[in-house]
Every structure is written in structure tokens, then in C-alpha cells.
Amino acid sequence: xxxxxxxxxxxxxxxxxxxxxxxxxxxxxxxxxxxxxxxxxxxxxxxxxxxxxxxxxxxxxxxxxxxxxxxxxxxxxxxxxxxxxxxxxxxxxxxxxxxxxxxxxxxxxxxxxxxxxxxxxxxxxxxxxxxxxxxxxxxxxxxxxxxxxxxxxxxxxxxxxxxxxxxxxxxxxxxxxxxxxxxxxxxxxxxxxxxxxxxxxxxxxxxxxxxxxxxxxxxxxxxxxxxxxxxxxxxxxxxxxxxxxxxxxxxxxxxxxxxxxxxxxxxxxxxxxxxxxxxxxxxxxxxxxxxxxxxxxxxxxxxxxxxxxxxxxxxxxxxxxxxxxxxxxxxxxxxxxxxxxxxxxxxxxxxxxxxxxxxxxxxxxxxxxxxxxxxxxxxxxxxxxxxxxxxxxxxxxxxxxxxxxxxxxxxxxxxxxxxxxxxxxxxxxxxxxxxxxxxxxxxxxxxxxxxxxxxxxxxxxxxxxxxxxxxxxxxxxxxxxxxxxxxxxxxxxxxxxxxxxxxxxxxxxxxxxxxxxxxxxxxxxxxxxxxxxxxxxxxxxxxxxxxxxxxxxxxxxxxxxxxxxxxxxxxxxxxxxxxxxxxxxxxxxxxxxxxxxxxxxxxxxxxxxxxxxxxxxxxxxxxxxxxxxxxxxxxxxxxxxxxxxxxxxxxxxxxxxxxx
Amino acid sequence: xxxxxxxxxxxxxxxxxxxxxxxxxxxxxxxxxxxxxxxxxxxxxxxxxxxxxxxxxxxxxxxxxxxxxxx
Numbered sequence: 001x002x003x004x005x006x007x008x009x010x011x012x013x014x015x016x017x018x019x020x021x022x023x024x025x026x027x028x029x030x031x032x033x034x035x036x037x038x039x040x041x042x043x044x045x046x047x048x049x050x051x052x053x054x055x056x057x058x059x060x061x062x063x064x065x066x067x068x069x070x071x072x073x074x075x076x077x078x079x080x081x082x083x084x085x086x087x088x089x090x091x092x093x094x095x096x097x098x099x100x101x102x103x104x105x106x107x108x109x110x111x112x113x114x115x116x117x118x119x120x121x122x123x124x125x126x127x128x129x130x131x132x133x134x135x136x137x138x139x140x141x142x143x144x145x146x147x148x149x150x151x152x153x154x155x156x157x158x159x160x161x162x163x164x165x166x167x168x169x170x171x172x173x174x175x176x177x178x179x180x181x182x183x184x185x186x187x188x189x190x191x192x193x194x195x196x197x198x199x200x201x202x203x204x205x206x207x208x209x210x211x212x213x214x215x216x217x218x219x220x221x222x223x224x225x226x227x228x229x230x231x232x233x234x235x236x237x238x239x240x241x242x243x244x245x246x247x248x249x250x251x252x253x254x255x256x257x258x259x260x261x262x263x264x265x266x267x268x269x270x271x272x273x274x275x276x277x278x279x280x281x282x283x284x285x286x287x288x289x290x291x292x293x294x295x296x297x298x299x300x301x302x303x304x305x306x307x308x309x310x311x312x313x314x315x316x317x318x319x320x321x322x323x324x325x326x327x328x329x330x331x332x333x334x335x336x337x338x339x340x341x342x343x344x345x346x347x348x349x350x351x352x353x354x355x356x357x358x359x360x361x362x363x364x365x366x367x368x369x370x371x372x373x374x375x376x377x378x379x380x381x382x383x384x385x386x387x388x389x390x391x392x393x394x395x396x397x398x399x400x401x402x403x404x405x406x407x408x409x410x411x412x413x414x415x416x417x418x419x420x421x422x423x424x425x426x427x428x429x430x431x432x433x434x435x436x437x438x439x440x441x442x443x444x445x446x447x448x449x450x451x452x453x454x455x456x457x458x459x460x461x462x463x464x465x466x467x468x469x470x471x472x473x474x475x476x477x478x479x480x481x482x483x484x485x486x487x488x489x490x491x492x493x494x495x496x497x498x499x500x501x502x503x504x505x506x507x508x509x510x511x512x513x514x515x516x517x518x519x520x521x522x523x524x525x526x527x528x529x530x531x532x533x534x535x536x537x538x539x540x541x542x543x544x545x546x547x548x549x550x551x552x553x554x555x556x557x558x559x560x561x562x563x564x565x566x567x568x569x570x571x572x573x574x575x576x577x578x579x580x581x582x583x584x585x586x587x588x589x590x591x592x593x594x595x596x597x598x599x600x601x602x603x604x605x606x607x608x609x610x611x612x613x614x615x616x617x618x619x620x621x622x623x624x625x626x627x628x629x630x631x632x633x634x635x636x637x638x639x640x641x642x643x644x645x646x647x648x649x650x651x652x653x654x655x656x657x658x659x660x
Numbered sequence: 661x662x663x664x665x666x667x668x669x670x671x672x673x674x675x676x677x678x679x680x681x682x683x684x685x686x687x688x689x690x691x692x693x694x695x696x697x698x699x700x701x702x703x704x705x706x707x708x709x710x711x712x713x714x715x716x717x718x719x720x721x722x723x724x725x726x727x728x729x730x731x
Contacts, residue, residue: 118713147690147713270701386716389705393718399705493718494705497689 003051003162004082006075010099011058013089014115018145019055022155027055039071046155049162054082062102062202070204076106077194077204083109083161085154090116090125093251098243104136104171106193111139111157118144121499124256126377126508130515131250137171149497173242178234181220188213199224199231252508257501265501266383274387281384282406285371289410290441293364294318319363327356346536354532357575358525361413361621366517368407368414373512375403376421379501389494395477396484396491397427404431405476408438412622413524415440416629417516423496426489432629433486433639434479436618437646439472443576447614453592454606464607468614475615475646486638520625527624535574544570554648558608558655562599569612575619604658608651615647662729664699664706664722671727672696678724686725689715696730 009015019027023042040055059072076084084107089096093114104110114120114127120142132140139157143150160166172192175182178199185195188209197205198217206214224231257265268277294315303311315321331348338344375381381403389399400422408415412435419432439447447468451461484490538544548567555566564586571578584590587598601609617623617640627636662671673695676683686692690710701707704719717725 118711121713144690147711148687148692149689152684266700266707270703270707382716386703386705386707389716389718390703393704398718491720493720494716495685495689495718495721496716498707498714498716 003049004054005051005158005162006054006056006082006084007087008056008072008076008084008103009058009087009115010060010089010096013058013087013096014145015055015058015087018087018113018115018143018151019053021145021148021151022053046159049159051155051158051162061099062197062200073204076103077197077208083111083158085111085113085158088112088114090114090120093125094243094247097246098239101136101171101173101239101243104138105173105196106191108138108170109161111141111154111161112136113154114140114142115145117142117149118147122256124254124500124502126252126254126505126511128250128252128508128511130511132246135246135250139166173238175235175238177228178224178231178238181224181231185217185220188216196235200235201232252505254502254505254508257503262501266498269383269387274383275391278384278387278402281375281380282402285375286406286410289364289367289371292319292367293410294320294441319367320360323360323363324356327352327359331356342540345540346533349539350533350536351529353536354529357532357621358521358528361411361528362517362520364411365414365417365520366513368410368418369513369516370509372403372407372414372418372421373509373516374504376512377502377504377508379499381421382496382498385494385496386498393491393494395480397431397477397480398422398424398492398494400494400496401427401431401480404435405438408435408440408476410441412436412438412440412618413520413625414516416622416625417520419629420516422492424489424492426484426487427492429487429630429635430480430483430489430492432626433483433635434476435626436622436639436643437472437475437479437615439469439614440618443614443618446576446579447610449580449592450606450610450613454596454601454609455603460603460607464610468611471611471650472614479642482642483635483639486635519628524621524624524628527627528621531574531620531624535571558651559605560601560609565599565609569616572613573617573620575621576613579613604655607658608655611654612647612651615643615650617643662727664697664708664717664725664727665704665719666702667699667727668702670696670698670730672730673725674728675726676724677726682724686721691715691725697727 007015007019019040019042022044023040024044026044027040027042029038029040039057042053042055044051044053056072056075057069059069062073075081084103086100086103086107087096088100100112104112112132120127127142129140129142139161141150141154141157143154145151157166175196181199182192182195185198186192189195189198189205194205198209199221201221206217209217221231224234228234268274299311299314302308302314331352334344334348334352338347372381375384381400384402385399387399388402392399392401403421404415404418407418415438416432416435419428419435422428422431444465447465451464455461455464481490538547544567545563547570549563550566551570552561552563552566555561555569560566564583567586568579568582571582580592583592583595587595589595623636623640626639630636664671673691673693675693676686676691683692690713691697691708695710698709699706700709700714703716704722705716706719706722707714707716
């Protein structure tokens, strides 16, 4: 049998517990080939794949001597065979990672398993598995053998390694001055891991060598001794430094809240008022994000109170205000420097505009991810999910959906990305696909401006905005149901662990929010840039007016026949804010009042237009975000078609209702 | 029949109804037959304490965990 998996650990790491858990009592004792030492074996099956699990005797260090321990050592020194699963004791991280590192130097096909995650969680110890993986060059999994948590994930990873789907990029510690000697020894022994062990003076390794190689190794050791110090000590120092550094950057311990505090706070969350309490927290979160990013709603409030200057100040010195200012000036500089050409237009209106769009998005995404990770890391997220579960379960969702829901009210891009926190695949897809129905901040601005300038009565102005908000929540929840049929999972059930409360740690919060925001740049930004260039091509080569006229034709049942409006709606497909700027360009005025009087729409037409703008695909960035979440052309096409259809249908409906 | 949905106080898990994947997922979270758990809130969702971890289960999940009074 080829699929051999060896469990290696220091004593008391929970290896036996893990072995029994995996073996399901199917274990048997067999002699180690050529030895009288008995070793536990177990044949297990995971996802149809057979694995032979071998429980190697626990070994404290490489200095071990006993007969059984020698066997483990022998395995480690042998040519690569099977997969080594190295168990790390979560209760004594330093000591056991120091040991594990030595195993990894010898075995490249390995998985590092951090056991006793329950203990770590209770003590508020966070481990950044990504950093660990990066520094150690192997898959890192966190489990609790005692509780059985994470064991399935471990088996998945084992199969991945067995099938060669994940390849460690090779692990190495830099031994500084010893490197040239290690290289020399590697030529004699063939493998770096063995070379290091030989220089350390490991007898078993040296015993494998022929007489002249033995003396060559002895020669190397002597040279090191004379020039520097004892080779064993030098290696140990470097290794200790490596482990220290690794734990420094990848592990963060925070103080968890007292049990009595936890009980009190939990009592509020689990009570009748839990949902209200949670909504207040979420409201606070959105308020902070809005104010930092765009000055909203402080700018509106200040303007209302008559402090125009403060309102302007808040808007222009908000993050997105500053960034768009920077990009405007870059565009101006390029415009004055370069001679007029198609290339210049592409550079400024296509590429720079695309990068600008990404850059103005980024702060909001970072802020929202930051706030989300605060709630997540402190243990509050799980409680909010519980308090909101009763409501969301009416629609086949879990309470955790409240997070993507609220983030979507700020911006659909991080909203879609927030769907990742959902446990089940089906729920994740359903929420990601339905997200655009929730009205984001940018769309709100467009809708409010239109309502203000195109509608006469204040009652109608506020009425339509409120109607749109109510409709959007309803559409989102209904859409998750409908998409449930497409992804073949119509209801999700809550099943989550409640971590202890603790004050969020800056380091961990940074890990989470940076990781997520980075994926925006990597996955979504490139698509966004691509579409920006596409929009430029359409505009530059004059396809735009043609498509605008075509779109206007589709809207003729609503009496919206102006091709300039059709073109603006097309631009709105790229980003809703562009509707206003596009209208401004084609009507030759930035005054919405002027545009309104030229278009001369009646109430029914205006309401229909507003409804359509509110619910058709929000922007290319959101579509890109959904695409990178669902990874299915069928689903993304389905959702775009559905949104256009719903928006058009509702617009038609309100048009006829108000035309009667 | 007593399930986690309507149980109170300390109970012992008797059986978990459902497919293999479902049973495995629950046991991954520490919920398996023989285990004694303490119901902290009936919600829904139901919140239980198993040893020193707390987990929350939606009504549909809780309904599939058959329990009996411990002691």
C-alpha cells in the first residue's frame, strides 16, 4: 500500500488520542519491518481513499536512545516515504515546534498539526496559520484531538499531500556561517536534512556513511570547531532563533474575559433584547465606516444645520475624497504633459480611471474588514449571529448572514466578500448572489439626488427612498430563497462554536483585515481594471451612442426614450455614480435641475427610473467580487439576468400603478 | 422524545439522526453519543456547553440530537 501516513510527536502531545480518533478502533499491532518492536497500524478510509496510518513511538528529542525511540529516528532519517504528520502540543508550543522543525528539515512531505486548539482558545492564544505555512513550507492544521475538532480538515489535507495537490515549497533555516559547510556535507550525503544532522554529530547518520565519507564529515566538523565553535551549538542557536522569531510573528496571546463577565454578556445576547443589542452594535459599525470614508452622514447633518463649510470639509477630507482628489490631479498633470492621442486617452480615461476606482474603493473595504474583524476576534460575532438567527432562519439563512447583510448597506464589494464567513457552501453562495439587491452607499447617493431634483413633492421624495429600502431588504431575502434552488441548498442551519470574549488584539485584527483586503486587490481589482478599459473602448470608438439608443428602445414602454439616458444607464452598469457624470457630459451641464427640466419626465416615469436604478446590477466591482466568490459563469450570468429582469419588472409595475 | 430543542439542564446525547456527513460534523464540534452536555439557552438557537466549549445549534439541528436526562 502506497498511502502511508506516519504520526510523529513528542510524548503527551495527544498523539494516541488522535490515533484512536482516526482509527475508529480498526487498529492492529504489527511489527516494524526487520524489528521486534510493535507499532500500531490502522487502515482508514476518507473520501474513498485508503490510508495506512502508522503510530510511531513518541520521541522527546533527537538525542533519544531507547529501542522504540530509535525506530522513529530511523524513519526520520530514511528516504522520503509516505506523509509525516507532525503533532505539535498546543500546551507547550515552543518546545514542540522546536522539535517539529527538526522533523521538517528531514521530511518535505509533511503536515504540521497543532493539537489542543481547545486549550489555546481558552487561553486566548491565536495562531496565524498562513504565516506558519509560509515560514515552514508545509500545510498547517489546527485541531483538538480531544474534542475531535478539525480532524476532517486534517484528513482532507493528508489526501491533498498524498495526491500531490499541495507541494511544500521546501523548508530551510538559514544557518549563517555554517551554510558553506552544510552545502559541502550535502554533496556527500545527498540531502540537506541529513547534512545538517551529520554536522550536528548525529551518530545514526554518520553510521550510514562509508569510511572515507565519515572522515570527510569529521573533517568538516573539526574545521567548524576550530574556526567558530561547537557545530552542534551553532545549529541549536540558529534553530532556537528561528522558532523564537516564528512564534513572535505568528502567535499572539490575548487576555480572555472572566467567566462571570462572559455569563453576563451572554445573558443579554440570548435574551429578548439580544437582537436589538446586536443591531445597535452593527449600526455603530456602519456609522464609523461611513463617517471615516465619506463623511456621511455627518456631512448631510452639517449641511442641514447650515454649516456648509464644515460639510464641504468633511466631504473633501474623507478618505475617498482625498484619494479621488489625488487621482484627479494625476490625470490633470498627465493631460497637460502628454500630446493628444488615443494612447493618452486610454491611459487617462481607461487605465488611470480604473486604478482610481480600485483605490477609492480600497479604504472602505479596509475599514469594513477592520471593523468586521474586531467583532469577529472579540467573540462578539458569534453572539450577534445567535441573536439574529431567529429572524434570518425565517428565510432559510443563519444569523451569521446579518454580517454580509449590514456590510452590503455600505458597499456591495466587501459585502459579497463578507459572505465568506458563512459556514455552509450553499448559504455562502446564496448570500453572495443576492447581495446586489441591498442598496449600497453609492447607490443611495444617486437615488437621493434623483429623487430630490426630479420629484416635486417632499412626501414623494422621502416615500420613494423608504420604499426602495424596504423593497431591497425584501428582495435580498427572497432572492436568497430563489438562488437556493440554483445551488441546491435551500436552508442553512446555525452550528457554531462560541469562543470566549476577549479584547480584540491589534495583531490578530490586522491579520484578518489585511488578509481579506489583500484578496480584493489580487482578485477583484484586476477585473475592475479590465472592465474600465472595456468601457473606454466602447466610449472612444463610438459604440456608446449606438448602445445607448438601443437601451433607450428597451425602455420605450416606460416612455424613457432619450438615448442620452440610455447611455447613462449603460454607464451605470459599470458604476452607479457614473449615471450622474454621464448625464452631465451628454447634456452639457452639471446642474441636475437643468437636466431634469430638459428630460421632462412625469412622476410615473421618474419613479420607474428610480426603481430601475436602485435594483439593476450595482457595478462592475460587485460583479467581479461575486464572480471571484462563486466561481461559476452559470451562476453569475443567472444573477445578472435576474437582477435586470427584477429591476425592469418592478419599474414597469410602478410605472403602470402611477399612470392610472 | 427529548431532543436538544426542548431539553433543559444537563443531558446525555443518545443518538444523532442524519447522514454520515452531518453526524461527523457534529462530532467534529464535540457533540457525539454518550457525551453529557449542559443546555444554556433554548433560544432558538440552542446554546449548549460541552466540557469547556460552548456551541450554538439552529432549531433544525437541535431537533436531530436525541438526548436523555443525565443522572
